[in-house]
Amino acid sequence: MELLEFARGPALTFALTVFIAGVAFRVAVILFMWRTKDSSVGRAREKPAFLAALQEIGRRMWPLSPYRQRTLFNLINGYVFHIGLAIIVFLLLPHILFLQDLTGLYWGHLPNNVIYAISIVTLISLIAALVMRLGNPAQRIISTFDDYASWFVTFLPVLTGIVATTHLGARYETLLALHILSVALLLIYLPFGKLMHFFLVFVTRSQTGAHLNHRGAQ
Amino acid sequence: MADNKTCDRKPAPTLGEALAERGISRRSFLKFASYTASIMALPPAAATAMAEGLAAARRQSVIWLSFQECTGCTESFTRAKAPSIEDLIFDFISLDYHHTLQNASGHAAELAREQAMEENKGEYLVIVDGSVPLKDDGVYSTIAGMTNLQMLRDTVRDAKAVISVGSCAAFGGIPGANPNPTGAVAIDQIITDKPVINLPGCPPIPEVMTGTVAYLLSFAGIPELDALGRPRAFFGEAIHDRCYRRPFYEKGLFAKGFDDEGARQGWCLYEVGCKGPVTYNACATLKWNGGVSFPIQSGHGCLGCSEPGFWDLGGFYKPLSTGKDGVLKYAAGAAVAGAAIGAASAYSVRAKRKKIMGNATQAVATPSGKEDD
Numbered sequence: 206m207e208l209l210e211f212a213r214g215p216a217l218t219f220a221l222t223v224f225i226a227g228v229a230f231r232v233a234v235i236l237f238m239w240r241t242k243d244s245s246v247g248r249a250r251e252k253p254a255f256l257a258a259l260q261e262i263g264r265r266m267w268p269l270s271p272y273r274q275r276t277l278f279n280l281i282n283g284y285v286f287h288i289g290l291a292i293i294v295f296l297l298l299p300h301i302l303f304l305q306d307l308t309g310l311y312w313g314h315l316p317n318n319v320i321y322a323i324s325i326v327t328l329i330s331l332i333a334a335l336v337m338r339l340g341n342p343a344q345r346i347i348s349t350f351d352d353y354a355s356w357f358v359t360f361l362p363v364l365t366g367i368v369a370t371t372h373l374g375a376r377y378e379t380l381l382a383l384h385i386l387s388v389a390l391l392l393i394y395l396p397f398g399k400l401m402h403f404f405l406v407f408v409t410r411s412q413t414g415a416h417l418n419h420r421g422a423q
Numbered sequence: 424m425a426d427n428k429t430c431d432r433k434p435a436p437t438l439g440e441a442l443a444e445r446g447i448s449r450r451s452f453l454k455f456a457s458y459t460a461s462i463m464a465l466p467p468a469a470a471t472a473m474a475e476g477l478a479a480a481r482r483q484s485v486i487w488l489s490f491q492e493c494t495g496c497t498e499s500f501t502r503a504k505a506p507s508i509e510d511l512i513f514d515f516i517s518l519d520y521h522h523t524l525q526n527a528s529g530h531a532a533e534l535a536r537e538q539a540m541e542e543n544k545g546e547y548l549v550i551v552d553g554s555v556p557l558k559d560d561g562v563y564s565t566i567a568g569m570t571n572l573q574m575l576r577d578t579v580r581d582a583k584a585v586i587s588v589g590s591c592a593a594f595g596g597i598p599g600a601n602p603n604p605t606g607a608v609a610i611d612q613i614i615t616d617k618p619v620i621n622l623p624g625c626p627p628i629p630e631v632m633t634g635t636v637a638y639l640l641s642f643a644g645i646p647e648l649d650a651l652g653r654p655r656a657f658f659g660e661a662i663h664d665r666c667y668r669r670p671f672y673e674k675g676l677f678a679k680g681f682d683d684e685g686a687r688q689g690w691c692l693y694e695v696g697c698k699g700p701v702t703y704n705a706c707a708t709l710k711w712n713g714g715v716s717f718p719i720q721s722g723h724g725c726l727g728c729s730e731p732g733f734w735d736l737g738g739f740y741k742p743l744s745t746g747k748d749g750v751l752k753y754a755a756g757a758a759v760a761g762a763a764i765g766a767a768s769a770y771s772v773r774a775k776r777k778k779i780m781g782n783a784t785q786a787v788a789t790p791s792g793k794e795d796d
Contacts, residue, residue: 213746214747217746222757229765233761239772298677299744303744376661
């Protein structure tokens with residue numbers, strides 16, 4: 206029980222503090238960083254920036270046909286684990302209660318059994334993503350520590366969550382503590398690597414869309 | 424003279440004889456032994472061995488020490504609704520010292536304790552309820568001028584084994600809860616040279632007590648214990664795993680209050696703070712008051728009272744998956760500090776870039792080869 210106490214108390218406090226400080230740091234850097242003023246004249250068919258931004262967000266949801274065939278598995282697999290993660294995090298009651306405790310917000314949940322099934326699919330999908338990365342020489346060469354670390358800290362809470370709910374290998378309180386500690390690790394790492402796309406994915410796409418639109422890209 | 428008295432003394436009756444005198448048939452006795460063996464998850468053959476062991480057992484001297492406690496544990500054991508073999512076993516035990524139940528008081532009471540220790544040296548059992556304060560030399564709880572620590576050490580010295588009854592004795596309990604003003608500790612933190620069996624609970628289940636005592640009377644050793652010194656037979660499974668409301672947990676059907684539709688339908692109490700998933704006890708199987716009910720069946724979540732530090736688990740009505748109170752206490756500071764460091768970093772980069780751009784502009788304006796120097 207001491208480990209669970211540590212996980213629910215000091216570990217979570219530390220992780221949330223680092224997480225909030227890290228996110229604030231990243232956002233401040235983006236807001237105050239040097240931006241070269243684009244003095245070029247917009248192209249003839251330039252649309253309003255917000256419209257171009259929205260279009261870009263939508264367009265990047267699905268690749269253009271020349272790339273689609275080659276990236277189809279990664280694409281679908283990416284959707285599977287992203288949607289799976291979203292369902293697990295936001296629609297399992299214990300997670301909602303955790304978030305409610307932090308934010309005061311509460312919403313509906315799915316039956317736990319449904320979430321268990323989705324967790325298994327998500328876990329397999331994450332493993333597939335790693336196998337694909339390691340199996341592709343080009344991807345392997347361009348992969349950095351951040352890629353593997355991001356995968357690891359995402360995979361770990363899913364794994365520990367499944368193990369905790371199925372009581373595999375140890376007592377529930379120990380497994381629950383390990384699950385919370387793995388979430389703490391995710392929270393600590395999230396702001397400082399590519400996982401920051403959790404917050405920035407639509408911001409960066411919008412910026413790219415607006416920029417390309419100004420340059421006249423179709 | 425004393426020797427003659429000893430020689431003339433009639434041998435104490437065995438438990439079998441004592442029960443027969445009270446009209447308890449051998450069949451009933453075997454049923455009790457089978458029941459006790461089964462709730463302790465002993466093999467079938469152990470039931471017969473237990474019956475024989477119990478039948479042949481002689482009156483066991485027990486010294487019951489009450490320290491920092493509320494007497495709830497004693498209340499639990501003495502509140503049996505009807506005479507049962509369990510009660511008779513308690514009758515059969517020679518409870519030589521117990522503040523609440525003994526007739527003697529003052530010096531006579533202490534004399535009874537000392538006498539029992541002397542007459543049953545190395546054979547008597549010590550049952551303790553309540554924690555022991557260590558702070559300020561243990562002055563916060565004394566009996567007959569002795570601190571609890573002194574009395575515990577003195578009494579346990581020649582004991583066969585110690586049973587810590589209730590969460591205060593087993594884990595420090597409420598006296599040991601934050602901020603623990605008396606420096607209360609569990610018995611097994613003090614007694615390390617004798618077997619200590621922990622029977623936590625606030626209070627513990629009577630059958631857990633009788634089962635453990637029956638085991639000690641029947642067999643030479645002590646029952647198999649878990650890492651927290653609790654008999655595995657009673658504390659081997661989480662309440663959540665044996666809870667009749669468990670299917671509702673899997674289905675995602677939760678009571679959101681104590682008087683809503685979910686509560687009336689008997690749905691899972693996880694959301695209202697039930698600690699059943701991390702609490703190991705036999706409440707869901709043995710139940711209370713002769714198997715009538717247990718807290719969850721009565722509509723209240725498990726408090727986790729048989730676990731260490733249950734009082735400080737972060738709130739009885741706070742769901743288990745939430746962080747403890749105060750996990751966001753540094754949030755505002757962290758946000759301000761993070762944003763400030765981020766802004767400072769950005770401006771630092773801007774300043775460097777401005778300097779580089781300025782140098783580059785200057786180099787373009789004065790192409791004299793100075794840069795090569």
